[in-house]
Amino acid sequence: MTENSNSTDNLPQCYEPWYELNTMYNGRVACCCYYNGPASRLDLDRWPDLFSYWNGDFLRKVRAEVVGRIPDDSGCKGCVMYKYRSHEEMRQHFLVARTQVLSPAQRENRERAMANFTAGKLVVDHVPLRFYFNFGVSCNINCIMCCQTPERPSHQTLNAERLLAWKPHMVKTETISVIGGEPLILPEAIKFIRAIVSDDDFAQVRLDLFTNGLNLDKFLDELSAKSNLNVCVSLDGIGATYEHIRAGSSWSRVERNILSFKEMAASRNLDWTIGTANIVMKSSLSTIDELARWHVEHDIPPNFVDFMNFSGIEETYFKENVFAFPDLLAEVPDWRQRLDAAIRVLNEKEWFSSADILIKMKLDLITRLFAPFPEAPPTMQCNVNKGE
């Protein structure tokens, strides 16, 4: 982050290094998905003590960076997490407990986390409030913009059994996030999900699953053993737009799976939530109003992000990244009307934070379109391999 930090208090500029332990299939261990620099490395053949990472050199360094003035060579510089979201809004993820009922151990852990964060402690005595595990990059579809394209093929994976050795810590956390690649085709991810779902010790821990949704139907019954579940399905569009971007997937099947998820939650009285992730790029902009209406019709809140550039997806980058190449907007002549319509329906539904992201993106696009000297396109980046 955070040249434009709007922090008006003495709190650290970002909560993430007190909130999340982010572990990637290839052993990168960081504070979040966004840190753009070397992080720490897991020994994939052993599974050492959690605190050797959580209070290790890397996490202590990032905590120090966000407590003070962020140095120019920090991986936090230019953090995209804050590009279209305010610090205050993001901080709520950390400061405000989820709606779930916390166990005494979770409550105590949260209190310690808050105290460590507000004091800017570099060495902490709480466990992460979120464990984030990426189990690998294999996938059952071939999205045109997939940031993991350069990593494929790779069969590196996290090992479910070793992760579960952290159970005494993980039962105190609030959220365990599982992602890939496509987690619902990755054997170790599936093994891990099954272990969490079937273990009552995790009953009060929320399982947070990021998926393309294509295989969701095959897991709904098993997942229903866990009441405390959030699923985020990536869409980017509906119908033909969806199938163009998410090549190899099927809109009718994914839509059916999302609606079945909602029906099962209602019929079995489960505390399940579902949302979607959507990348704003040329193709998605061309029908973004329809995408917004679909979400309102089914009462499923959307999130929006912009296109991140990675080596390996150059062709899509040049064809689709309207933020880097605003001239591409000429190929979607009604983009402003469509974006305005999407903003309007989201506001009418009172999904103000989703609408706000689109408003900020619109202003960003207009600024870039009319800038006398266009900004240089952002450099290609890939954090996945920046480990030590």
Ligand SMILES: C[S@@+](CC[C@H](N)C(=O)[O-])C[C@H]1O[C@@H](n2cnc3c(N)ncnc32)[C@H](O)[C@@H]1O
């Ligand atoms: C890599 S996917 C893994 C999980 C699952 N396969 C899915 O698509 O939801 C995680 C998220 O990254 C997003 N993503 C992929 N490539 C991206 C890019 N170039 N820029 C921004 N987000 C991207 C996807 O749309 C998805 O929401």
Ligand code: SF4
């Ligand atoms: S990279 Fe961004 S989200 Fe991660 S710790 Fe730094 S400022 Fe926070």
Ligand code: SF4
């Ligand atoms: S479904 Fe997810 S992991 Fe698979 S190609 Fe698409 S964005 Fe990448």
